[in-house]
Amino acid sequence: MFHVLFKSFKTGCLTEKLPPRDESLDQVGEACREEIARLFGKSMAVRMVDAGSCNGCELEMHAVNNGFYDIERFGIHFVASPRHADLLLVTGPVSRHMQAALKRTYDATPSPKVVIAMGDCAACGGEFGVSYASCGAVSNVIPVDAVIRGCPPTPLQLLQGILEVLKAR
Amino acid sequence: MTKSVHKGQLESPVVASLPTLLNEAGIPTTEMPAVKGAARALSIDSRFWAKAASVMAENYVRWSAVWGEHDSPNILIKAVFAARDGHVLLCTSVQETGGVLPSQTPFFPAANRPERTLQDMFGIRFSDHPDQRRWLRHLAWGEDQFPLRKEFPLAGTPQQETPPDCQYAFIPAEGEGLYEIPVGPVHAGIIEPGHFRFSAMGEDILNLEQHLGYVHKGIEKCAEGRDVQGLLRLAARVSGDSTVTHSWAACQACENAVGLKVPDRALVIRAILSERERIANHLGDIGACCNDVGFAFALVQFGRLRELWQRDNATVFGHRFMMDVVTAGGVTRDISPEHVALLQKSIVQLRKELKELIPMLCEYPSLQDRFRTTGILSPHVARTIGALGYVARASDECWDMRRDAPYAPYQNVTVAVPNCKEGDTAGRVRVRGEELFISLDLLDSFLSNMPSGKISADFHAPQTDCFGVGLVEGWRGETIAYVHLDSNGTVARYFPRDASWLNWPALEALIGGVIVPDFPLCNKSVNGSYSGHDV
Numbered sequence: 001m002f003h004v005l006f007k008s009f010k011t012g013c014l015t016e017k018l019p020p021r022d023e024s025l026d027q028v029g030e031a032c033r034e035e036i037a038r039l040f041g042k043s044m045a046v047r048m049v050d051a052g053s054c055n056g057c058e059l060e061m062h063a064v065n066n067g068f069y070d071i072e073r074f075g076i077h078f079v080a081s082p083r084h085a086d087l088l089l090v091t092g093p094v095s096r097h098m099q100a101a102l103k104r105t106y107d108a109t110p111s112p113k114v115v116i117a118m119g120d121c122a123a124c125g126g127e128f129g130v131s132y133a134s135c136g137a138v139s140n141v142i143p144v145d146a147v148i149r150g151c152p153p154t155p156l157q158l159l160q161g162i163l164e165v166l167k168a169r
Numbered sequence: 170m171t172k173s174v175h176k177g178q179l180e181s182p183v184v185a186s187l188p189t190l191l192n193e194a195g196i197p198t199t200e201m202p203a204v205k206g207a208a209r210a211l212s213i214d215s216r217f218w219a220k221a222a223s224v225m226a227e228n229y230v231r232w233s234a235v236w237g238e239h240d241s242p243n244i245l246i247k248a249v250f251a252a253r254d255g256h257v258l259l260c261t262s263v264q265e266t267g268g269v270l271p272s273q274t275p276f277f278p279a280a281n282r283p284e285r286t287l288q289d290m291f292g293i294r295f296s297d298h299p300d301q302r303r304w305l306r307h308l309a310w311g312e313d314q315f316p317l318r319k320e321f322p323l324a325g326t327p328q329q330e331t332p333p334d335c336q337y338a339f340i341p342a343e344g345e346g347l348y349e350i351p352v353g354p355v356h357a358g359i360i361e362p363g364h365f366r367f368s369a370m371g372e373d374i375l376n377l378e379q380h381l382g383y384v385h386k387g388i389e390k391c392a393e394g395r396d397v398q399g400l401l402r403l404a405a406r407v408s409g410d411s412t413v414t415h416s417w418a419a420c421q422a423c424e425n426a427v428g429l430k431v432p433d434r435a436l437v438i439r440a441i442l443s444e445r446e447r448i449a450n451h452l453g454d455i456g457a458c459c460n461d462v463g464f465a466f467a468l469v470q471f472g473r474l475r476e477l478w479q480r481d482n483a484t485v486f487g488h489r490f491m492m493d494v495v496t497a498g499g500v501t502r503d504i505s506p507e508h509v510a511l512l513q514k515s516i517v518q519l520r521k522e523l524k525e526l527i528p529m530l531c532e533y534p535s536l537q538d539r540f541r542t543t544g545i546l547s548p549h550v551a552r553t554i555g556a557l558g559y560v561a562r563a564s565d566e567c568w569d570m571r572r573d574a575p576y577a578p579y580q581n582v583t584v585a586v587p588n589c590k591e592g593d594t595a596g597r598v599r600v601r602g603e604e605l606f607i608s609l610d611l612l613d614s615f616l617s618n619m620p621s622g623k624i625s626a627d628f629h630a631p632q633t634d635c636f637g638v639g640l641v642e643g644w645r646g647e648t649i650a651y652v653h654l655d656s657n658g659t660v661a662r663y664f665p666r667d668a669s670w671l672n673w674p675a676l677e678a679l680i681g682g683v684i685v686p687d688f689p690l691c692n693k694s695v696n697g698s699y700s701g702h703d704v
Binding site: 051080082130132 | 307308309310316321322323324325326327330331332333334354355357358359360361362382383384385386387388390391402403406407408409410412453457466469470472473475476479483489490492525526529533698699700703
C-alpha cells in the first residue's frame with residue numbers, strides 16, 4: 001500500500017497544456033466549457049461507437065483519458081449507454097454488419113445530439129471505401145455534424161477537433 | 170515461474186520428417202516449390218484432407234490456419250501446420266460446384282471457425298464438421314453469394330440496409346433459474362464491437378458463445394487487384410494495435426514470393442518496431458486489466474508509460490503506432506544516431522519504472538485476489554484449442570516463432586520465452602510483465618548492434634505468378650500472411666491470419682464458472698482483436 005501511495009506521490013500531476021493554436025488552451029478550454037454549458041448543461045457525455053474500425057482510433061480515444069490529456073477536466077466524459085450521451089463519436093468505415101446497430105445507437109441517443117466521425121475511415125471510408133461489406137463513411141448511414149481526420153487522429157487532434165465542433169455549434 | 174519447453178513441443182516432429190509421416194499413413198504427397206516462405210509446401214489429394222489432419226494430431230503437430238483461393242473451376246485450399254522447428258503448408262483442391270472436403274475440425278477444434286468461414290466465403294462444404302452454422306456471414310450478402318469467389322464483385326449487391334443478425338442459433342440455455350445475457354455488438358466501454366451470449370445461473374457463467382463478424386469489412390476482397398503498396402496500406406489496418414505485425418507478415422509474404430533479400434539494417438529496424446509494438450500493447454493492457462478490478466492506480470501509471478512510449482514512436486518513426494513504416498523491401502524510416510540515443514535512454518527509463526511497478530502489482534493483495542484463479546485456461550485445453558502468444562504461454566504452451574522458427578533478425582539473438590502453468594488471469598498478466606523486460610533486452614541488443622547499409626531494397630514483382638507466406642510472431646502471437654501476386658504484379662489473393670482466430674475460443678473455454686462481473690477482466694486478459702478476426 002505504501003509503495004502505491006509513494007509512487008502516486010512521486011509521479012505527481014501530469015496534465016499538460018495543449019500547444020496554442022489561435023488561442024491559448026485555457027481560452028479554448030473555457031470556451032469549450034461555455035459551449036458545453038450552452039448546449040448540454042454542465043458536462044458533455046460521449047458514447048463511442050466502433051462501427052468497423054481497425055481499433056487504432058479506439059486506442060487514441062483511450063489515450064485522451066490518460067494523465068497527460070485527461071479530457072474529463074474539460075467536462076467531457078465517456079459513458080456506457082447512448083441514452084446517457086450528448087455526443088456520438090463514431091469510428092471506422094461502417095461495416096454492413098454494424099449498419100443497423102449504428103442506426104439504433106443513433107436513435108437511442110437523445111436530442112440535441114452531436115455526431116462526430118473520427119478518423120479517415122469514418123470521414124470517407126478510408127482504405128476500405130464502399131463495398132459488399134462496408135457502407136463507407138459514417139455520413140452514409142447517420143447524419144454527421146463534423147469529421148476529425150487522421151489515421152488515427154492523435155489524442156491532441158481528437159481533443160482539438162471536439163473543441164472546434166462545440167464552438168461551431 | 171518456470172522456463173521450459175513444453176512436452177508437446179518436444180514431442181512434435183521436425184518439418185523434414187512430415188512427408189515421411191504422411192506417406193507412411195498412406196497419403197501420397199507432392200512438393201510445391203512455387204509457394205515460398207513456409208519451411209515446406211506439400212500437395213495432397215482432397216480425399217486425404219481429414220486423414221492428414223489425424224496424422225498431424227497424433228504427432229503433436231499444431232494446427233494453425235486454413236484459407237482458400239478461387240481458381241475456377243476449383244477452390245484451392247491451403248492449411249498451415251506448425252511442427253517443432255517451423256511450418257508446413259498443406260494444399261489441396263476441390264471443385265467450386267458442389268465441392269466437399271472432409272473436415273479437419275474433429276482432430277483440431279481450432280479449424281472449426283476457419284472452416285465455417287471458408288463455407289461462407291467460397292461456397293464449398295466441409296463434411297463431418299460438428300457445427301454447420303455460418304460464422305463470418307451475417308446478412309450483408311446472400312446465402313448463395315460467396316464474396317471470395319473471383320466473379321463476385323467487390324461492390325457486391327447490398328440491400329439498402331443490412332438487417333441485424335437476430336436469427337443466429339445460439340445454443341439454448343434452459344432450466345430453472347437459468348437465464349441468458351445478450352451483450353453487444355455495441356459494448357459499454359471504448360472497445361470494438363462483437364456479440365457475447367452468456368448463459369448464467371445466479372452470478373456464475375455456465376456458458377459463453379461468441380458471435381463475431383460485426384466488423385467484417387472485406388479486407389481480403391479489397392486487396393485483390395491492388396498493387397503491392399496498396400496491399401500494404403490495407404495490411405497495416407487489419408488490426409490497428411498490430412499494424413507492425415501485419416505489415417511485416419504481408420511484406421515477408423511478398424518478399425518471399427519474389428525472392429527479394431531485405432537489407433540487414435531494415436530487418437533490425439523491423440524487429441525494433443515489432444518489439445516496441447509489443448511493449449506498447451502490454452503496457453496498455455496490464456493497466457487496463459488492473460482497472461477492470463478497480464485498481465485505477467495501475468491504469469494511470471501504465472497509461473503514463475504507454476503514452477511516453479508512443480510519443481517516442483512519433484518522434485522517431487513519425488507515427489504513434491508506427492503505421493506504414495514497414496514497406497515491401499524494407500522500411501521507410503531510418504533511425505539516426507541521435508534517435509538511437511533517445512530510444513536507448515527511454516529503454517533505461519522504462520526498465521527502471523517497470524522494476525518498481527511490476528513487483529508492486531504482483532504483490533498487491535486485493536489485486537491478486539481478483540486475478541488469481543480467475544478465468545483458468547488449463548494447459549490441456551490451451552493445447553487442444555491451439556492457443557497462441559501470451560494466452561498459451563500462461564497455460565504452459567510456450568510456442569514462440571522468434572525462438573522456435575526464427576526469421577531474420579531473430580536468428581542472431583536469444584529470445585527468452587516466459588511461461589507458467591496456472592493459466593489464470595494472474596498468469597497472463599505476469600507473463601506479459603516478463604515479456605516487457607525481455608523485449609527491452611532485445612531492443613537494447615538490436616540498438617547497440619545496428620548493421621549499417623540501406624534500409625530498403627527495390628521491390629519488383631516478376632512477370633509470372635508468384636506465391637509467398639509470411640510468418641511473424643506478433644505481440645498477440647503467431648501471425649500469418651499469404652500473398653499471391655499475378656503476372657501484372659497485382660494482388661490476386663491476400664489472406665491475413667491474426668492470432669485472435671485461435672485465442673477467441675480460449676475466452677469461451679476459460680469463462681465457465683467465472684462470475685459475470687469478472688468477464689471484462691477475462692476478456693481484457695485475453696484481448697482478442699475483433700478487426701483482425703473479422704477482417
